[in-house]
Amino acid sequence: MRVCAADFSTSLLLLRASTPVAPALTLPRLPGCSDAGLQQLRQCLQLWGVRAPLAALFLLVMRVLFPSFCSSDISDNLPEAEAVLAVVGAKYPDSALFLWMAGRLARMQGNVPLARARLARCATLEWVQFAQLCDYEIAWTHAFSLEWGAVERLFARLRSENEWSKAFYTFMEGVRWAGLLMYGLRV
Numbered sequence: 001m002r003v004c005a006a007d008f009s010t011s012l013l014l015l016r017a018s019t020p021v022a023p024a025l026t027l028p029r030l031p032g033c034s035d036a037g038l039q040q041l042r043q044c045l046q047l048w049g050v051r052a053p054l055a056a057l058f059l060l061v062m063r064v065l066f067p068s069f070c071s072s073d074i075s076d077n078l079p080e081a082e083a084v085l086a087v088v089g090a091k092y093p094d095s096a097l098f099l100w101m102a103g104r105l106a107r108m109q110g111n112v113p114l115a116r117a118r119l120a121r122c123a124t125l126e127w128v129q130f131a132q133l134c135d136y137e138i139a140w141t142h143a144f145s146l147e148w149g150a151v152e153r154l155f156a157r158l159r160s161e162n163e164w165s166k167a168f169y170t171f172m173e174g175v176r177w178a179g180l181l182m183y184g185l186r187v
Helices: 002-006 008-018 034-047 052-070 078-091 096-108 112-123 128-144 148-161 166-183
Strands: none
Touching: 034 052, 052 078, 052 096, 078 096, 096 112, 096 128, 112 128, 128 148, 128 166, 148 166
């Protein structure tokens, strides 16, 4: 229990050096050891204490979210991400954050139907902003499948329902028309 209670905050500090953007996050005179931080988070997850869901979330951010922004090769991150999702999926099958991470991982693996199914479960939640984030991810799965009609409908709905980036949503609606011109009239 000592690992989960006393060393959890140290684990988070040690993780900062494991990201590709580490030079921007480096603090003076604070050496990082990402392996030690990750190991402590893994132990916290194995012991399944109060902080285990948070440890799982940090591990998933490291293995799913950061690689999707910083790297094209996710193969090194897949085994741990899938193992963490298996553990938390069994304990929290309807958790919005873990379902979203599972959907995003499935999309990164190229499993578009599974990604849509997981993200659609999240999109039905009462948490409006998170449901819109899931709609955004679902729109991208449709774009990867060249289903331009669904892309336009989702981005048009996002443009009308939230204030995040109306210009981007309008641009993506225009991309739908470019897709129709480039790939034929597949809607």
